[in-house]
Amino acid sequence: MSAATTRKQPFLNRERRRILYAFLAGIILFIIGELVRPGFASPSGIRAILVVASFVGIVAAGQTFVILIGGIDLSVPWVLNAGAILMVTSSLGHDARAIPALALTLGMGAAVGALNGAGVALLGIPAVVMTLAMNGIMQGLTLGLSGGMTCTSCGAYAPPVVQAAVHHSFLGLPIVLWIWIAIIIVVSFLLAMTRFGRMTYTVGNNARASHLAGIHVSGVTIVLYALSGFFSALAGIMLVGFGGQAALGMGDPYLFQSIAAVVIGGVYILGGRGHYLGSVAGAISLTVLVSVLLAFNMPDYGRSIVYGVVILALLLLYGREEENG
Amino acid sequence: MTIAAVEAVDIGKAYGGVAALTKASFTAQAGEVHALVGENGAGKSTLIKIMGGRVRPDSGEIRIGGQAVSLNGPQAAHHLGAWTVFQELTLLPWMTVAENLLLQQEPRSSLGLISRQATLRDADALLARYGVMHIDPRALVEDISLAERQTVEIVRAVSHAPKILFLDEPTSSLVEREVEWLFGQIRRLREQGCSIVFTSHRWAEIRSIADRITIFRGGADVGTFTDIDEDEAVRLMTGRRVEALYPPLTPRPAAAPVMLEARSLSGPNLRQVSFALHQGEVLGVGGLAGHGHRELFRTVFGDAHASGGTLTVQGKEKKFRSPRAAIASGIALVPEDRKTEGLLLRMSVRDNASLAILKRLTRFGILKPQEERRAAQHVVDSLRVRTAGIGLAVGALSGGNQQKVLLGRWLETECQILLLYDVTRGVDVATKHEIYELVASLARSGHAILFYSSDAEELAHLCHRVLVMREGVVAAELHAPGITAEDIVSAAVRDHRAA
Numbered sequence: 127m128s129a130a131t132t133r134k135q136p137f138l139n140r141e142r143r144r145i146l147y148a149f150l151a152g153i154i155l156f157i158i159g160e161l162v163r164p165g166f167a168s169p170s171g172i173r174a175i176l177v178v179a180s181f182v183g184i185v186a187a188g189q190t191f192v193i194l195i196g197g198i199d200l201s202v203p204w205v206l207n208a209g210a211i212l213m214v215t216s217s218l219g220h221d222a223r224a225i226p227a228l229a230l231t232l233g234m235g236a237a238v239g240a241l242n243g244a245g246v247a248l249l250g251i252p253a254v255v256m257t258l259a260m261n262g263i264m265q266g267l268t269l270g271l272s273g274g275m276t277c278t279s280c281g282a283y284a285p286p287v288v289q290a291a292v293h294h295s296f297l298g299l300p301i302v303l304w305i306w307i308a309i310i311i312v313v314s315f316l317l318a319m320t321r322f323g324r325m326t327y328t329v330g331n332n333a334r335a336s337h338l339a340g341i342h343v344s345g346v347t348i349v350l351y352a353l354s355g356f357f358s359a360l361a362g363i364m365l366v367g368f369g370g371q372a373a374l375g376m377g378d379p380y381l382f383q384s385i386a387a388v389v390i391g392g393v394y395i396l397g398g399r400g401h402y403l404g405s406v407a408g409a410i411s412l413t414v415l416v417s418v419l420l421a422f423n424m425p426d427y428g429r430s431i432v433y434g435v436v437i438l439a440l441l442l443l444y445g446r447e448e449e450n451g
Numbered sequence: 452m453t454i455a456a457v458e459a460v461d462i463g464k465a466y467g468g469v470a471a472l473t474k475a476s477f478t479a480q481a482g483e484v485h486a487l488v489g490e491n492g493a494g495k496s497t498l499i500k501i502m503g504g505r506v507r508p509d510s511g512e513i514r515i516g517g518q519a520v521s522l523n524g525p526q527a528a529h530h531l532g533a534w535t536v537f538q539e540l541t542l543l544p545w546m547t548v549a550e551n552l553l554l555q556q557e558p559r560s561s562l563g564l565i566s567r568q569a570t571l572r573d574a575d576a577l578l579a580r581y582g583v584m585h586i587d588p589r590a591l592v593e594d595i596s597l598a599e600r601q602t603v604e605i606v607r608a609v610s611h612a613p614k615i616l617f618l619d620e621p622t623s624s625l626v627e628r629e630v631e632w633l634f635g636q637i638r639r640l641r642e643q644g645c646s647i648v649f650t651s652h653r654w655a656e657i658r659s660i661a662d663r664i665t666i667f668r669g670g671a672d673v674g675t676f677t678d679i680d681e682d683e684a685v686r687l688m689t690g691r692r693v694e695a696l697y698p699p700l701t702p703r704p705a706a707a708p709v710m711l712e713a714r715s716l717s718g719p720n721l722r723q724v725s726f727a728l729h730q731g732e733v734l735g736v737g738g739l740a741g742h743g744h745r746e747l748f749r750t751v752f753g754d755a756h757a758s759g760g761t762l763t764v765q766g767k768e769k770k771f772r773s774p775r776a777a778i779a780s781g782i783a784l785v786p787e788d789r790k791t792e793g794l795l796l797r798m799s800v801r802d803n804a805s806l807a808i809l810k811r812l813t814r815f816g817i818l819k820p821q822e823e824r825r826a827a828q829h830v831v832d833s834l835r836v837r838t839a840g841i842g843l844a845v846g847a848l849s850g851g852n853q854q855k856v857l858l859g860r861w862l863e864t865e866c867q868i869l870l871l872y873d874v875t876r877g878v879d880v881a882t883k884h885e886i887y888e889l890v891a892s893l894a895r896s897g898h899a900i901l902f903y904s905s906d907a908e909e910l911a912h913l914c915h916r917v918l919v920m921r922e923g924v925v926a927a928e929l930h931a932p933g934i935t936a937e938d939i940v941s942a943a944v945r946d947h948r949a950a
Contacts, residue, residue, distance in 0.1 A: 319820075321813040328806060331795040338754065338792055339806045339860070340778040398797060 141399060144392025144444070148407030151390075155414040163421045173300060175417055176410065177292075180306040181368070183409035184361045185384040186391075187313050188239070188354030190405045193388050194317075195330040195347060196397030197253035199354040201242060202384055204264035206377035209235050209362030211272055213288070214372050215279040224285040231359050238264065239355020243348030257351075268374075275374050284366040292367035302364060309357075313402045326350060330397035386437050387412050392444065454517040456481040456646035457502070457533070457615045462511035463670075464497055471497040473670040475511070479615075479646045479663075484637060486657045487650045489667030490688050490880055495650045496538055498667075499619040502648070503535030504528035515615065532614030536604050536621055542592045549574030549588035552607050581606050582632065597624045597741070602632075609636055616640060618649035622656055624740075626944075634660050654681050669879065689880045696884055697912035698891040700931055703731045708765075710899035711782075711868050713751065716760035720746045722923040723760070728868065728899045733890060735914030736903040738943040743923035744903045745787060748872050751901070752784045753777040764868070778807065783861035784870040785854075793857045796846030800838050801827035803845045803856050808863050830859030835885070851882025858889065869893065869900045875909060887913060907936035907943075919943050 138146070159166035185202055192199045209231045217227035238260065245256040272280050283289070292302045317323035325346045328336045337343045361380065366372050389395060390411060391404025415436070419429045455478045464472040472494040479485040487495045500506040502513065504522035512519050515531050522528050528535065542551045549571050550557075558569035574588035583606060586599050595603075601624050608616060616637075622630050637647050637660060651657050657664060665675040666687045673687050689696065707729040716724040720743045728734045736744050749755035751762060753771025762769050764780045771777045774784070786792035794803055804827040805812060812823045827841040834855040838848055845856055854874055861869065871890070875883045890913060894900055904910050910917050911934045919927040919942040927942035 319818060320816045321809050321818055322816060324802070324809060324818060327798065328795055328802070331798055332791070334792055335786075335795060336806070338752075338774050338784060338786055340775045341806070341809075342775060398795075 141392055141401060141404070145401060145404040145407055148391050148404060148411050152407060152411035152414050155411060155418050159414065159418045159421055162418065166417070166421060173303075175413055177300055177302055177368070178417075179410045179413035180302050181361050181364055182380065182383045182387055182413060183306055183406050184309060184357050184364065185380045186387040186405040186409050187309055187402060188357035189384040189388050190313075190391075190393055190400065190402050191326065191350040192253070192354050193385075193393055193395060194326050194397055194400060195333070195350060197246060197347070197351070198257065198385070199239075199242065199351065199358075200254060200257040200381060201238065201260040201264060201355070202358050202381045203377035204261050204268060205235055205238050205355050205358040206362040206365070206380055207372075207374065208238075208264050208268045209359030210366045210372040210376060211268060211275075211280065211362075212359075213363050213366050214282040214284055215272070215277070217282070217285045217288075218279055219283040219285055221285045221287050224287050227285070228288075228363065231363055232356055235355040235357070235359025235362075236352045237355070239358075240348050240352040242355065243351030246351065247344035247347035275372075281371065283370050284363075288363060288367040289370060292364060302368075305364075310402065310406055317402060322346070322349070327398060330399075332398075382433065383409070383412060386433065389437060389444075390440055395441070455479065455514070456483070456516065457648065458512075458514040459498065459502060460512040460514065462498060462501055462508045462513070464494075464501060464506065464508050464510075470670055472501075472508070474672075475667060475670060476672050477648075477665040477675065479648050481614075481646050482641055482644045483662045484641055484647045484649070484660055486661035486664045487648065487667060488657060488664055488684060488688065493667040493688070494670040495667055496619055499535065499617050499648075499650065500537065502528070502533070502617050503537060504533075505535075505537065529611070533617065534608040534611050534613040534615070535617040536601075536608050536619065538619040538623070540600050540604055542600055542604060544591070544593035546592060547588065548578075548586055548590050548592060548595065548603055551592055551603060552577055552588070552610070554607075577606060577610055581609060581636065598626060598629055601625060602629060605633060605636065609640065612643075613640070613645055616645055616647045618647065620650055620652070622651060622653060630656065654684070696880070696887070697909075698888050700913070700915070701891065701895055703729060703894070703915050707731050709763075710765055711751070711901070712763040714761045714763070716747070716750060716757050716762065718746060718750050718755060718757045718759075720923045721750060721757070724920075724923070724925055725760075726918055726925065726928075728901055730867075730897050730899050731894050732916070733894050733900045733902050733914045735910040735917035736901060736920060737907055737910045737917050737939045738920040738926070740905060742920045742943070744920055745872070746923070747920070748784060748786075748870050748901070748903060751777070752782060752870055754784075778864070778866070781865060781867040782870065783807070783864060783866035783868070785857055785861065785872060785874050787872045787876075789850075789853055789857050790846075794845050794853055797844055799842050800831065800836070800845050800848070800856055801841040804830040804841070804860050804863065807860050826863055830856065830863060833862075834859045834889070849879065849882075851878040851885075854878055854882065854886065858886070862893075867898060869898055871900060872903045873905055874902075876905065907939040910934070910939055911936045 156167045156172070165171055185206065189199055189202070212234055213227055213231045216230050217223040242257050242260050245251045246253050292300065294301055296304055317326060325341050328341060329343050329346050333343050362377065365376060387408035388405045390408030391400065391406065393400025393404055416429060419432060458478045460476050462472050462475045475494055475498050477485065477487065487498065489495050497506065501508045504525045504527050513522060514520065515533060520531060525535070552574045553570050557565040558573055560566045571588055578584070578586060578588060583602055586595065586603060592600060601621065605621060621633060625633065640647055663675055663677050664679060666673050666684060668688055709727045710730050711728040714725050724747060726734065736747065738744065746755060750757050753774050753776050769780055790796060801823060805823045808826060812819050812826065824841065830836065831838060831841060836852050836855045836859070838852060845853055848856070858874070875886055878886065890900060890902065902914060915931050917929045917934055917939055918925045919929065919939055921943055929938055
């Protein structure tokens with residue numbers, strides 16, 4: 127190949143190609159599902175899967191932010207869980223208290239996330255250690271304050287408006303999917319068009335060089351972790367809206383799934399490159415995969431193994447591409 | 452005709468579109484000391500890495516004892532009797548000197564376990580055999596000095612009785628006494644019929660030890676000589692005469708105001724440093740590596756904190772807590788290592804060029820893409836950055852063009868004071884020339900420039916004054932006109948020689 131052709135940037139660069147792959151995988155899985163169990167890919171079937179995917183996708187928004195700067199958020203499960211419980215206990219199922227309860231819950235998520243960010247950026251604690259410790263702290267706080275979910279308010283339901291937001295439809299789509307679409311637009315815009323988004327990518331590419339160019343690296347880091355906490359809490363709210371009540375351990379699946387969605391979507395695990403749209407595709411194809419496996423009547427343990435294999439295979443594939451590209 | 456001990460034939464190697472070597476050849480006989488000479492970026496280090504089996508060439512052939520060989524790792528080279536001392540040291544820092552010396556040939560006890568005692572004993576004997584008595588084999592490598600590490604590295608290579616020995620800049624971190632020791636070893640190996648190939652920037656050393664010299668320019672050899680004088684060699688290396696490389700020095704205006712003043716600045720590796728930098732002045736900073744230059748630049752830029760002393764910018768005393776604060780006061784830094792400290796290699800030329808002016812390109816938090824493109828294009832046009840476009844990843848550009856993008860980033864800001872740290876390192880000669888012209892024109896237009904360089908020649912030609920640092924202190928201040936590279940070097944090493 128001549129120098130001129132190798133230097134030109136193809137429209138389908140590596141990142142866009144990966145996003146495309148992730149979406150294609152989702153579509154293929156839908157087709158497989160339809161073949162195994164007719165009705166799997168009916169409009170209502172697709173809608174149901176997308177609703178489940180939206181919970182993963184919302185958590186993955188936060189995870190995308192922190193992975194873009196080479197970090198990770200392992201505190202997702204109990205920040206989400208704490209958010210769900212805080213939502214029901216502070217609202218007690220009354221619509222009148224929904225707004226303050228929402229603000230309190232989202233504020234809690236953002237504050238816990240900001241603490242994660244401060245630990246990473248200011249104290250220099252590795253993200254894995256900081257967020258894992260925070261997960262433990264949140265677990266302890268949640269169990270302690272709720273008396274192991276025995277408190278009188280713990281059994282409260284989510285306010286009807288919140289339940290309606292998840293279950294009701296608007297223009298043929300469940301409102302939760304409209305919320306997700308709004309998040310996709312806002313997050314993608316933030317990353318692509320704003321100074322904050324640009325700083326996210328520069329910090330992810332080279333924090334030292336960004337610092338020496340006058341970028342407020344620790345500030346950016348703290349805000350990104352705060353966003354991750356915010357989205358975890360938001361997912362917790364959505365989930366109590368979906369199920370009506372909070373439960374212990376409801377956040378557990380979202381740690382692995384959110385990271386998996388980000389990786390499947392082609393966000394570079396060491397930071398600096400990738401798009402939220404990729405994570406969205408990852409969340410959808412992962413959720414379809416789970417549903418297909420369920421359609422095959424695969425038991426829980428089998429699904430776990432398939433998950434793990436898929437992630438390893440993708441990382442291996444993307445790693446290869448790295449060397450060749 | 453005898454068969455050459457080692458031959459490189461038309462070796463080519465490119466790193467991501469940038470050619471390090473195009474058609475590099477040389478031939479060394481048994482019992483010969485052969486010097487590879489060339490400018491930074493001429494490809495010598497790459498060639499040594501290829502000969503040592505650490506890097507695979509894209510094209511060309513390596514012949515050892517007349518046989519074409521394929522070296523798919525340092526081990527393969529070792530089997531053929533070729534040992535290499537690379538420029539980046541390869542010792543394991545958390546192991547002892549003895550363990551490093553006997554790596555992979557550790558003496559075993561009867562149970563097949565490595566014997567610590569025997570390792571120490573053997574290492575002691577080895578060091579004694581090569582006359583290195585001042586290094587403790589029990590010391591951890593990370594605790595010994597750079598020169599000592601280099602010595603251990605050389606002893607390790609020599610101890611294998613190599614048939615061919617490659618040395619990449621072996622003397623760069625050694626002082627005179629150690630250089631003499633090394634040359635003693637080289638002469639001994641030569642008598643035993645070993646073929647020694649080394650690179651060096653120090654002409655006096657090359658003259659005193661090399662039998663033949665091959666000169667490289669731009670990734671290819673331009674000739675092999677047995678006798679050549681320095682002027683001719685420099686002409687061949689650079690393709691131009693020395694004087695033409697540097698622009699004439701414009702005297703700085705007599706009454707120029709002081710832009711930056713340091714008084715008794717102290718900190719790690721920095722003791723009581725004072726200087727005043729005037730508008731329109733290029734103030735050079737020189738001396739041996741590791742004597743406080745880096746700390747000085749970092750402290751002035753707010754990246755390190757002074758433990759004492761004051762810093763005044765345009766008459767106002769400042770205490771910078773971060774580079775951001777320094778930038779806000781009109782200071783810019785082009786750092787030592789453009790790849791790790793300067794550029795975002797995978798991001799585009801545009802993203803790199805606009806990094807320091809993002810705030811100006813933003814309204815309500817949203818970037819203005821058209822203005823950003825315009826600013827980036829301005830950097831490319833005004834500094835003549837050779838790139839296929841502003842969307843190209845900056846890592847795909849040559850070193851010189853990368854450096855231009857980095858300089859351009861700061862020229863888009865309103866900065867008045869430029870801290871340039873070894874900006875011509877690893878840059879081709881043509882770009883060096885452009886950078887010199889740029890520095891001179893920036894000074895003429897009223898910028899104040901603090902200019903560190905590891906190249907004394909460059910300081911001598913480019914600066915109005917040169918501060919020579921030694922052990923964190925300004926050891927000498929030299930004034931143009933009439934500064935020579937020899938003045939700078941001798942001021943930098945004076946005490947070493949006395950000791």
